Amino acid sequence: MVPDASLNARRTKQLPPYRAVFAVDTKDFSNSPSAHQEQLSQDIPKLLQRALEQCGLSRLWDTSVFGTSTGDGYYFGVDATDAPFLVDPFLTELNDVLEEHDEKVRAIDRNLRLRLRASIHLGPIPDSGLSTAMNETHRLLDSAPVRKVLDQSDPDVTWLAAILSQRVFTDVIQGDYVKQRASRFAAKAVKVKNFEDVGYLYTPTASVNPQLLDGVEEAEPVDAKQLQEDQQRAAEQAQQPAVTVNYNNVHNSFSGSSGGSVLQIGQARDINGFNGQS
Template sequence: MSTPAPGPYTETHTAAPVPAPYSESRPLPPYRALFAVDAKDFTGLPAVQHGPVSRLIPELVDQALGQAGLHALRDSKRFPANTGDGVVFGFEPALLPFVLWPFLDVLDDVLGSYNKQSVGPRIRLRASVHLGPLPDADGNGTARNDTHRLLDSRPVKAILTAASEQVTHLAAIISQRVHEDVVLGGYTGLHPDRCVEVPATVDGKDFAQRAWLYVPSPSGNLVQAGVRPREESAPQPGTPDGPGSDRERAGRSGTHYSGNTQHVREGAAVMGNVEGGITYTGGSSTYHGTNQHWGSGDNVAGDKRTGDTGGSR
């Protein structure tokens, strides 16, 4: 009796079993930092531009990594992937302080320079930075999923939409874990007062996390709300690539914020030195004090006072 030839669905090897959670203890995958970006309005581009823009984004990111002195990170990314409208990759958590500063600022500069010189579509990016245990083999896990959810969250989308496309080229959202360990820990040149706390939620997804927004070059409504021009910020020594690296030579101005506190219950807020903060709670808006508290909505700026009787907002 002859053996039938293998068909298209004949199993020729034993697939790796899917592990059952909570059934036994297993080694924890190594902690990896994650960085992801995607382009604003990518799907609105003509189809003929999708391929070139998709290839351009990782080139601009790598250019910024080099200019920030992060050559080792650029050349040793873990599980890198081109997502079509962006990129995502893992890296050693020890480099997180340098990714937050100066890399985010340098990437903003690189995008700005490109947008000024290019006759093609403007490249404006949302970025997310996160941390968690992930296998190097494929980088799949909750931390990676959350990195993409942060990237798609309402606050970072709203803040980039509200800003001027001529000035603001990058808006970044930093996870609570990274903010607590790296920013509040004092390991990075990014000051805590330059970040704004927001609730990161994604429409249609069961996702809600505390996160922090950072906009290297605020504009539009952000400036109207009181963000002052950036002041010169001295570069820090001790870069990953040693003294005299590109990062030390890339000392650039940094936005100055004077410690105003902001609390956002829903949507996105603005940051900076606000001369008389804003309280926005849905039906009415008031203007007082130096702190900012948002109840709902995406962005509020300027002198606001409305009531519940149909006044405009």
């Protein structure tokens, strides 16, 4: 009996457009006095918008696909082709804006601070924002490595700590689409609930060496050939064409090896989903 091709067509769906997601969360937001939490929450999107304006990227805010407050943070999505701009110059400009804003915050309350964690990720994301890639963005944001950067940094020096996903690091940093060199990023293992991956830490004004963070695992290098064979085998088992990646010229700045090693990417799994809380 010949299979009905129309049945397969009905089961197949198009991928949503590839988008870049930028998310931020406030350090110790719940410990801020209740009287000031609403103002801090309202300040966050204004500061993001201001930073984009000051580095000539207002169009990213004006044309963002989605933008939502999480109470103690905010996230917005743009076309994936604009992902490099979220890394540079936006991160540096946002750090400067936060430092400038600190004077206003401290004038309200000497113990009040607004320091942010940020995560950047890429993936197929619909206009609603609901997707696995969005879940992963917030898992990165909530991960121990980026939290540790702010915890162990000088609060009068480091206002922003960012973590990039493996995909952003590969496409944007290793792809040489920004001036920032790979040596400025520290690869760390990320484990949040059922999500495991490798994240890349970047701090515009660092006051702690991210390679020496207490209680944070280094990313493990793996054999590039073996990784490629595993990807090929998984694709064949799924009866889907494999995507071949050339690792011949990859250089691992963090392990000190080159020519045959890449960082362990692992599989990003998150069966719980993002619930808007951090």
